[in-house]
C-alpha cells in the first residue's frame with residue numbers, strides 16, 4: 571500500500587472515498603500510477619478530460635498562454651474569454667455568456683440570474699428533479715435533490731419544488747399551483763444513475779414552459795462538450811433551452827464553468843451583481859478554445875459510432891449474463907450499466923460492486939459506479955475501438971468469474 575494513502579489521511583479532510591491508486595501521469599486515455607502501472611481511464615476525471623490526458627494540442631495552447639500571462643483580474647478585457655464566448659454561442663443559441671470556475675459556481679450563477687429575473691417580473695421558485703445533482707455550494711445544493719449529498723446542510727431561502735422523473739405528467743399541475751419562474755434539469759442525470767429524459771417528456775416540458783412562461787434551464791455540466799455525440803446534449807432533441815449551464819470538459823482539464831443566457835432574457839445582470847476573481851481564467855479559456863476546435867462535426871460523428879459499438883457490445887454481454895446486467899442506458903460516451911446485485915455474498919469484506927471495481931483496477935481499468943450499482947462509463951471521447959474492445963473483454967471475463975463463483 572502506498573505511503574501516500576497514510577499521508578493523505580493525516581493531512582486532508584476526508585471528503586472523498588478514493589480508489590487506492592496514486593496517479594503519477596496521464597497520456598491520452600491512459601493514467602499511470604506511482605509504480606508505473608498503466609490504467610485505461612474510463613471516466614475521464616468525471617467527464618472533464620474529454621480529449622484525454624495531456625492532449626498535445628491542449629498542452630501547446632496552454633503553454634503559449636502561460637508565456638503571455640496567467641491571471642489579469644476582471645478589470646481588463648481577456649481576448650480568450652471573448653472568443654470562447656462567441657464560439658459557445660455559435661455552438662448553442664444566440665445569447666450572452668458568464669464564465670466562472672466550476673459546475674457548482676455555474677449553477678449558482680444560473681440561480682442568481684433566475685432570482686434577478688424574478689425580482690423584476692414578480693415571480694419566484696424553481697422546479698427541480700428528484701435525484702438530480704447540480705453542485706455542492708449552498709445554492710446549488712438547494713437545487714440538488716439527492717440522498718447522501720444535501721444531508722445536514724441548510725437550504726437557501728428560495729422555493730425549490732421537487733418532482734420525480736416518473737411524475738413529469740404532473741408537472742402542469744405544479745406549474746399551475748406554484749407558478750414557478752423556472753425549471754432546472756439534466757438531460758441525462760449523471761450522478762443520478764444515467765437516466766435519459768425521453769424525447770416526448772422533454773417536448774412536454776418545453777410546451778408547458780412556453781404555455782406558463784417558465785424559464786427552461788438545462789444543466790449540461792456533465793453532458794456537454796461532445797459527451798453525448800452532439801456538442802450539447804439538448805441538441806439530440808428538438809428543444810431550445812433558455813439558460814444553459816456548462817463546466818467540466820470546457821476548460822480542457824482546467825477549471826472553467828459558466829452559463830449561456832438566451833438573448834430574450836438578456837439584461838438582468840449589471841456590474842456588481844455577480845463575479846469571481848478567477849473567471850474567466852485565461853489559461854482555461856485558451857485550452858477551452860483549443861478543445862472546441864478539436865471537437866468538430868467529424869469528431870462528434872466518431873463519438874457516435876464508437877458509442878453504438880460500445881452499447882452493442884454491452885448488450886451482447888447482457889444477453890450472456892442476464893443475471894448480472896440489467897438496463898443499459900445513455901447517449902454517446904455517457905453510458906450507465908445497471909448491475910444486478912443478486913447475491914449478498916461477501917468478497918473478502920467487499921460487496922459485489924466494490925469487488926468488481928477492485929477487480930477492474932487490478933486489471934488496469936478505471937471505472938466508476940454511481941447510485942450504488944450503476945456502472946457509469948464516461949471515457950475520454952478520443953477512446954479507440956480497440957480500447958473499447960479491451961474493456962468489454964475484461965468486463966466479460968469478470969462477469970464469467972462471478973457467474974462461476
Ligand SMILES: Cc1ncc(COP(=O)(O)O)c(C=O)c1O
Nearest residue numbers: 672673674703704705760791792
Ligand atoms: C450535472 C452536474 N451539475 C453540477 C455539477 C457540479 O460541478 P462541480 O463539481 O464542478 O462543482 C456536477 C458535477 O459532477 C454535475 O455532474
